[in-house]
Amino acid sequence: xxxxxxxxxxxxxxxxxxxxxxxxxxxxxxxxxxSLYIFFSGALKYVLYFTFDSEFIEKLYPLIIxxxxxxxxxxxxxxxMNVVLFVLFISYIFTAPRRWFGEVVASFxxxxxxxxVLTKIMVxxxxxxxxxxxxxxxxxxxxxxxxxxxxxxTVVPALSYCITYATTVYTDALYNSNMLVVGLFSxxxxxxxxxxxxxxxxxxxxxxxxxxxxxxxQMQIDNISIQIEDYKAAQEQGAIYRHDLRHHLxxxxxxxxxxxTEEALTxxxxxxxxxxxxxxxxxxxxxxxxxxLSTYVxxxxxxxxxxxxxxxxPMESDINSIDVCIILSNALxxxxxxxxxxxxxxxxxxxxxxxxxxxxxxxxxxxxxEGEIFFEEELPISTEKDHGLGIKSIVATVNxxxxxxxxxxxxxxxxxxxxx
Numbered sequence: 001x002x003x004x005x006x007x008x009x010x011x012x013x014x015x016x017x018x019x020x021x022x023x024x025x026x027x028x029x030x031x032x033x034x035s036l037y038i039f040f041s042g043a044l045k046y047v048l049y050f051t052f053d054s055e056f057i058e059k060l061y062p063l064i065i066x067x068x069x070x071x072x073x074x075x076x077x078x079x080x081m082n083v084v085l086f087v088l089f090i091s092y093i094f095t096a097p098r099r100w101f102g103e104v105v106a107s108f109x110x111x112x113x114x115x116x117v118l119t120k121i122m123v124x125x126x127x128x129x130x131x132x133x134x135x136x137x138x139x140x141x142x143x144x145x146x147x148x149x150x151x152x153x154t155v156v157p158a159l160s161y162c163i164t165y166a167t168t169v170y171t172d173a174l175y176n177s178n179m180l181v182v183g184l185f186s187x188x189x190x191x192x193x194x195x196x197x198x199x200x201x202x203x204x205x206x207x208x209x210x211x212x213x214x215x216x217x218q219m220q221i222d223n224i225s226i227q228i229e230d231y232k233a234a235q236e237q238g239a240i241y242r243h244d245l246r247h248h249l250x251x252x253x254x255x256x257x258x259x260x261t262e263e264a265l266t267x268x269x270x271x272x273x274x275x276x277x278x279x280x281x282x283x284x285x286x287x288x289x290x291x292x293l294s295t296y297v298x299x300x301x302x303x304x305x306x307x308x309x310x311x312x313x314p315m316e317s318d319i320n321s322i323d324v325c326i327i328l329s330n331a332l333x334x335x336x337x338x339x340x341x342x343x344x345x346x347x348x349x350x351x352x353x354x355x356x357x358x359x360x361x362x363x364x365x366x367x368x369x370e371g372e373i374f375f376e377e378e379l380p381i382s383t384e385k386d387h388g389l390g391i392k393s394i395v396a397t398v399n400x401x402x403x404x405x406x407x408x409x410x411x412x413x414x415x416x417x418x419x420x
Contacts (some may be wrong), residue, residue, distance in 0.1 A: 099120065
């Protein structure tokens, strides 16, 4: 019975470790599913324990325990397969210390089996507490990495897993040497390796985010500077028209007095057209945001896109205007590109809503699209070369304010929502 108790303990310990590392929320559904899995898996172990010897069960362990638990978390909790594999191998490594501590303590009591099992249970509880409080956040952070990074990180624990089974379960190779020394070396190697890798990726993420923000910010500053110069030029041109207004009126008056009504009307139409060409529409009080909106609204309408703008942003707010411009410019650029791919001009529509309320900036941009949008980790990804930087820039800017973002596509309408 001690062997069966040890089997159940390591089963519960391993499943809880995977639950922690996969960041599965504790709620009624998760507790029910995991309890159900532990019950049936434990029942299977119980039947096998009284049917076959422990050596046979140990050799079948990958098939009767590890394979089902992979499928369980992948199917019921919708976790990616490479993520589940990574967490499984990491959890397997964490089962080694409980065994070593148990064997060391039991050695002082003439290898008493009761002391061995009780020590393993106590060490399991301590490791679960340590894992939940100190290690869980770091592993959860790793799971947000790309598929390639997680696959890379899976190589070492997978190799350790295979070597352990090859040298301890299917052969006696490891038992011919000092098991404690080899085991401690293995854990030490994995600990140092993962500490380095996690720290490296975190720093690389910070560096990438910073570089992306700086690059996009500089591009946006340059763009805004150009728009400001155009705005100044338009103001100067307007001043010239106002200065020449007296001459325009004299010319019109002369035409009217000589009954040249057609010439007068044509001249007035020309002046109106010239004034409209230099006019910059006011969408909001904020100058920088207004310039960006004016630029992209003009670009959209030149592409025969129906664009509706509802923006209320004051000149001063807690949100940096440049950051708002980064989000708007990238989102509108993507929206215009999507609409340009539509064949039906009547379907080319963009809706922009941006309002500053209760010290929060709320932005929503919707556009029609055709085709399929692929998502990775809740973010739309582009299959085209050198594309996708816009979404990354938006996300980096939102994260700067610890804000919220959401990208959805329903019924041919793509929607970006942001709260800063």
